[in-house]
Amino acid sequence: MIGLLKGGLKGDGKSSGDALTVIEPKSGWQIIDFKELKDYQDLFYFLVWRDIKTLYAQTVLGFSWAILNPLIQIIIFGIIFGKIAKVSTDGIPYILFSSVAIIPWAYIAQAMTQSSQCLIQGSSILGKVYFPRLIFPITPVLAKLVDFGISMLIILCIMLYYRVFPTWNLVWFPVFVGMMISIPLGVGLWLSSLAIRFRDIRHAMPFFIQMLMYTAPIVYSASSIPEGYRLLYSLNPIVGVIEGLRACLLGTPIPWLYIWPGILTAALLVISGALYFKRMERFIVDVI
Amino acid sequence: MNDQNIAVKAEHISKCYRIGLKETMQDSLLKTISNFMINPLKNYRTYRALYNFDDVSPDQDTNPSDVIWALKDLSFEVKKGEVVGIIGVNGAGKSTLLKILSRITVPTTGRVTIRGRVSSLLEVGTGFHPELTGRENIYLNGTILGMRKKEIDRKFDEILDFAGVEKFIDTPVKRYSSGMKVRLAFAVAAYLEPEILIIDEVLAVGDASFQKKCMHKMKDVGQHGRTVLFVSHNMQAITRLCPRAILLNDGQVLADGPSPEIVGVYLNSEGGARAEKVWPDLFQAPGDDVIRLCALRAKTVDGRVTGVVDISQPVAIELEYEVLQSGHEFEIYFKLINGEGIDVFQSIDNDPSWRKKSRPIGRYMSKAWIPGDLLAEGMYVINPRVRNRFWVDDALGIQVVDPMDGAGARVDTVRDIPGVVRPLLKWETEFFPR
Numbered sequence: 001m002i003g004l005l006k007g008g009l010k011g012d013g014k015s016s017g018d019a020l021t022v023i024e025p026k027s028g029w030q031i032i033d034f035k036e037l038k039d040y041q042d043l044f045y046f047l048v049w050r051d052i053k054t055l056y057a058q059t060v061l062g063f064s065w066a067i068l069n070p071l072i073q074i075i076i077f078g079i080i081f082g083k084i085a086k087v088s089t090d091g092i093p094y095i096l097f098s099s100v101a102i103i104p105w106a107y108i109a110q111a112m113t114q115s116s117q118c119l120i121q122g123s124s125i126l127g128k129v130y131f132p133r134l135i136f137p138i139t140p141v142l143a144k145l146v147d148f149g150i151s152m153l154i155i156l157c158i159m160l161y162y163r164v165f166p167t168w169n170l171v172w173f174p175v176f177v178g179m180m181i182s183i184p185l186g187v188g189l190w191l192s193s194l195a196i197r198f199r200d201i202r203h204a205m206p207f208f209i210q211m212l213m214y215t216a217p218i219v220y221s222a223s224s225i226p227e228g229y230r231l232l233y234s235l236n237p238i239v240g241v242i243e244g245l246r247a248c249l250l251g252t253p254i255p256w257l258y259i260w261p262g263i264l265t266a267a268l269l270v271i272s273g274a275l276y277f278k279r280m281e282r283f284i285v286d287v288i
Numbered sequence: 289m290n291d292q293n294i295a296v297k298a299e300h301i302s303k304c305y306r307i308g309l310k311e312t313m314q315d316s317l318l319k320t321i322s323n324f325m326i327n328p329l330k331n332y333r334t335y336r337a338l339y340n341f342d343d344v345s346p347d348q349d350t351n352p353s354d355v356i357w358a359l360k361d362l363s364f365e366v367k368k369g370e371v372v373g374i375i376g377v378n379g380a381g382k383s384t385l386l387k388i389l390s391r392i393t394v395p396t397t398g399r400v401t402i403r404g405r406v407s408s409l410l411e412v413g414t415g416f417h418p419e420l421t422g423r424e425n426i427y428l429n430g431t432i433l434g435m436r437k438k439e440i441d442r443k444f445d446e447i448l449d450f451a452g453v454e455k456f457i458d459t460p461v462k463r464y465s466s467g468m469k470v471r472l473a474f475a476v477a478a479y480l481e482p483e484i485l486i487i488d489e490v491l492a493v494g495d496a497s498f499q500k501k502c503m504h505k506m507k508d509v510g511q512h513g514r515t516v517l518f519v520s521h522n523m524q525a526i527t528r529l530c531p532r533a534i535l536l537n538d539g540q541v542l543a544d545g546p547s548p549e550i551v552g553v554y555l556n557s558e559g560g561a562r563a564e565k566v567w568p569d570l571f572q573a574p575g576d577d578v579i580r581l582c583a584l585r586a587k588t589v590d591g592r593v594t595g596v597v598d599i600s601q602p603v604a605i606e607l608e609y610e611v612l613q614s615g616h617e618f619e620i621y622f623k624l625i626n627g628e629g630i631d632v633f634q635s636i637d638n639d640p641s642w643r644k645k646s647r648p649i650g651r652y653m654s655k656a657w658i659p660g661d662l663l664a665e666g667m668y669v670i671n672p673r674v675r676n677r678f679w680v681d682d683a684l685g686i687q688v689v690d691p692m693d694g695a696g697a698r699v700d701t702v703r704d705i706p707g708v709v710r711p712l713l714k715w716e717t718e719f720f721p722r
Contacts, residue, residue, distance in 0.1 A: 021406065023391055024399035043431040050417055050428055057419035057460075128411045129432055130391035198332075285393045286305060 030278040036132050043131060044139065051114075051143035066150040070106050074099045074154070081219045089221050092250065096162050099155055100249050101218040101242045104180050107148040108238060109209045111181075114140035115188025116205060119196050123288045133281045134274070137188040141181060155249065167251035176244040182266045183237050189273030193280035196288050216242050222258055230257065237262035237269070294403065295484050295515040296366040296389065301398035302539075303359040303384050358384040359395070360539040368404075368483075371516040373530035373547055375523070375554050380536040382519045383488070386410060389517065390486050404483030404515070407434055411488070413473030418462035422453055422472055425461050429476045443479045450501070451475035478505045485509060489520040503529070503704070523551045524665050527689040548689050552596035555687050562685045563595035570610060574680045578616050582651070583608040584672055586686045596687050599710065600660040600696045603686065605635075607654045607672055614648050619675035622656070627667040630708055661697055661712035663688045664705070 056062045074095060081087045082094030089097040118136040119126065126133070159165075195201035216238035217225075225233045233239060240262025247254040291297075359381045366372050376382050387393045388400060390408030415432040416425050426447055430440040440447075448454055451472045453464070461469060487506070506529055509516055520526055526533055526547055533547035535554050543553045555563075566583040567573035573580040585593050585606040597603045605622060621636040635656050637643070670684040694700050697712040 019403075019405060021391070021402040022399060023388060023394060023402065025394050025396060040431075042435075042437040045437070046424075046428045046431045049424070050420060053424070054417055054419040125415050125432065127387075127392060128414045129408060129434075131432065131434070282394050285387070 026282060029275055030281070032134065032274055032278060033132065037134060040131055040135060044135060044142070047135065047139045048143045051139060052146050055143075055147075063150060066147040067154060070099075070103050070151045071154055073106070074102050077102065077219055087220050088224060090223060090252075092252075093162055096158055096164065096250065097221070097246070098219060099158050100246045101216075103148065103151045103155060104241060104245055105213060105216065105218050105238070106151070107144055108180060108183050108241070109213070110147070111141045111144040111184035112187050112191075113205055113209060114144065115184055116191035116195055116201055118188070119192045119284060119288065120199070120202070126288065127285050133284060134277065137192045137277065138185065141185045141188060144184075145181070159249070164250055166249075169248040169251050169254060172244065172248045172254060176241055176248060179237065179244065179263060179266055180241045182270050183241065186266060186269030186273040189270070189277045193277045193284075196280070196284055212238065215239075218242060222255070231261060234258040234261045235265050237266035240266075292403075293368050294365050294401075295368045295370070296364075296403075296517070297401045298362060298364050298385075298389075299399050299401075301359055301362050301385075301388060301395040301400060302357060303381075303388060303393070304396040305356045305358055357539055359388070361398070362536075362539065362541055363398075364534060364541055364544060366515060366517065368515055369513045370532060371518065371530045373526035373533040373550075374517060374519045374536060375521070375526060375533055375551065376536035376542075381539040382536055383410075384539075385536065386486055386488055386517070386519055402484060405434075406484045406486060407480045407482035408486035409433070409477050409480075409488065410486075412470060412477055416461060416469065416473060419460055421460055422451075422457040422464070425472065426476055429473065430480075433477065433480055434482075435480065439481075447475045447479050450478055474502060478502070482514070484515040484517070486517045487519065489518075489522065489525075523555065523667075523687055523689065527551055528665075528692055548596060548598065548691050551687065551689060552594055555595045555685075562683075563593050565683045574678045575609070575674070576677055578613045579609055579611050579618060579674055579677055581607065581609045581672060581674075581678070581680065584670070584680075584683050586670075586684055587655075595685060596689055597663075598660070599663070599665060599688050599690045599698075600712070602660045603658050604655045605658065605670060605684070607656075608651070609654075609674075610651050611647050611649050615646050617644055617646050618677070620654060620673070621675070622670050622672045624658075624663075625669050625671065626664075626708060632663070632668070632708055662709055664707050664710040665690045 056065055059065065061068065077098050078095045081098070082089075087094070115137045118140060119133075122136055126136075191201050191205075213219075215236050222233070222239060222243050234257070240259040243255050243258045246252070362381070362385065374382050374385065384393075386408065387410070388395050389402070390406060390410065392408075392410075413425075413429060415429055417428065420428065426444065427437065427440055431437065448457060451468075451474070453468050453472055456464060456468065461472070464472070503525070506516070506518070516530075518526070518530055530547050532545065533550035534541055535543040535550050543550050564583070564585045567581065570580055570582065573582060575581055583606075585608075586595060586597070587593055587604045587606055588597070589602060589604075607620065607622070609620070611618075619636060621634055623634045624632045626632050637654050637656070639654070665688050668686050668688065669682045670686070671679060671681050672683055673679040690696055690698060692698065697710045698705055
């Protein structure tokens, strides 16, 4: 039955060779054309491929950089916050505690930076050919997942070293990864469309990223936040992602209280970002 | 009902840009910086206003000064399978029109309806990444242009063959010569199979043999019943490839019709070709106290003044001059120089009734007929002279076009025909059976 349906749909797709396109000024809010995005899935694939392939082109270490970068950060943080400042970690070894946070954070920070600049960097392509503009901010968010995947090896090694073994909590892993992806996606949608008019974004980004890092329990533990501020604190979706990933990898109880508010803000961020992006889309080429 | 046969229909499209952002020039770096810091709110308003068009309208004269109408109430239709050239001076709105048709930007008002799959080539090699190999770039560029991976898989060998870079296909493109890059990029574009193809003239790249290949391919595309919109400044290419042309001027359609005619309108209006040169004030005209040139014209057999000449039709060069003193003999002639600056010929007034005879005071009109099937396609300038008296450079410009109707020396071929002249010779072949 489903096969039949699919066949029917495919047939339809072919006869749409006579597709009618209407080009006219649009105003107000637009919905996302998911069908069109799907039509361009091959382009997605090759753009992601380009990002991955060219990132480490002509480097000696190649993809080892995806491991080396977070590893060095883990070591530095381990020394400063673990050994010198002696940050409380609820009894978890500091290296283990911070590595499960630093790696997702590195993904979020990099994907966010790239995504927010994507339209400006791609301006030459944007002015020469049409394809759904949404592809641009989404591509780096997907491409950086490869780095994330590779650097997960570090976590694996550290977990083995401390003899932490996976528990049933791990079934939540995809959920938190999904939440993790939604953050740079939402921010990227917002900032990339803002950045075409206001180039301030590029200059504010490093500072913004650094600030964000300290708003999330990456080098410190969420439990050190006073009870009364917890809800406000966990409205930041990064808090939920870090706490969630930490709990599901290390097998500690999942602190849903820190996670729910974040899921809501993340969803809101993505939806509003997509709407805003679609609204700004028609000006991109004229203003860039 | 009829709409089924229309591939592109543009209805009253206008496009407005805010060039805005008039900056007050500061005389020192310090002032510029302080200005930036003091006025963030002002900056915010300026940048925000960039996309606000509420206060403008195409038919009002009250538009703010920073608004430019690239297109004004433009309408036209293109039927399925038509190959249409779009011409006009720089700034006439050609690029903006192409951008709207290829969905890169939307019109400010009006609408375009397109029936069929569109591919636009405003640039070759869009999205080429220097670090990727030739193979990867073929796929990347192909998908950017709207192809599916499967489609590229299928055409990959042909693309490679067309580009002629088999040996380097797995080498990063940054190691390619610029010619190789262009060939690879064009090859991808050449294998797009849209129903409607929108092309900018940037395609005129590469060496002569590659250009020939491209022209051939374009001709091919047109002959396969696909709709093509082609922007170019190359009038030869337009008359050769496109039966119909649309002339844009100042964002509006100035003329629309058979391309030799429209090219004529364009060339006559735009300095490039000048079918007629008249000096209304005799004492400002070239010459001396004895003889002065009044006018110079290019005319067809039926007496029409035109700068565009069908390659197989004769054209008359007409000189009008006034003799102010009697008792002089004149040798009147003109030189014809082609686009490459080669003197193609020089022709001297040999009318026996005036040759070597002194002329009385009065006005004269001399005509010299250049036969059809003599000049090659292209641009020519005409320099009239009176020996030992005066000469005028670039007084007249004519464009010889080949309508490809099979009548000329081209016979029925479509390839580039080299040569300074293109005479239609009489061929005779005898046959001796064994």
